[in-house]
Amino acid sequence: MIALILAVALAGPAATSLETTLRAKDQALLDAIAPGDRGLWERTLADDAIYVDENGAIMDRQAFLKSLVPLPHGASGSIAITSYRVQRHGDSAFVIHQDEEHEMFHGQALLAHYLMTETWRLERNEWKLASAHVYVVNDDPPAVKLPAATLAEYAGRYQAAPDLRYVVRIEHGVLVGGVEGAPLQPLLAEVADVLFLKGQPRKRLVFQRDGQGKVMAFALRREGHDVIWTKLP
CATH class of the missing domain: 2.40.128.50 (Lipocalin)
Incomplete structure (x- = not known):
């Protein structure tokens, strides 16, 4: 019983520490999207990484990095993580996070919500992003009144x-x-x-x-x- 209590006590802080680490990495990656910062993504993606974007395009590491460009003129925005869950299994970690994007498009405000599932892999004592799948969480459209x-x-x-x-x-x-x-x-x-x-x-x-x-x-x-x-x- 004492051993079990000790194991639980040790697992709690470890899990919290891993969540803090990966959440910070994920938020930094999201912050790098608007300016098209490929450098951070290059350092974080595993060599065999697969990325599935919100339109269903399946890309390997090279194809995704090539697609990562700054937002066009007249557009600006940011993406913030709103919820985060992580489960570790050995040298792998499975993550689900929800994100909220605020964008200004030529003076008009836009809002979008995303759900991301990811697999992180521990390589040489460093967590690398091995796969990511972005899902758009659709919102109801504005309703109008009809006669x-x-x-x-x-x-x-x-x-x-x-x-x-x-x-x-x-x-x-x-x-x-x-x-x-x-x-x-x-x-x-x-x-x-x-x-x-x-x-x-x-x-x-x-x-x-x-x-x-x-x-x-x-x-x-x-x-x-x-x-x-x-x-x-």
């Missing part, structure tokens, strides 16, 4: 398959929708005929009209791919 008459045009029952229907209706002045038989959720408008569900920014309901302007269907769009729901009589 009540427009909202009423979306109301109805839609079918994607004989056993799969979607209901859209107005409840207490609010447009709601969902799969038939399931709880309905508020539908918000990004623009006319393009709706979304709060907290589900990967999805859009894109309504389709006929030549007379009557709503005939909607496409449930996710990552550029559509499932068509046809409006029932």
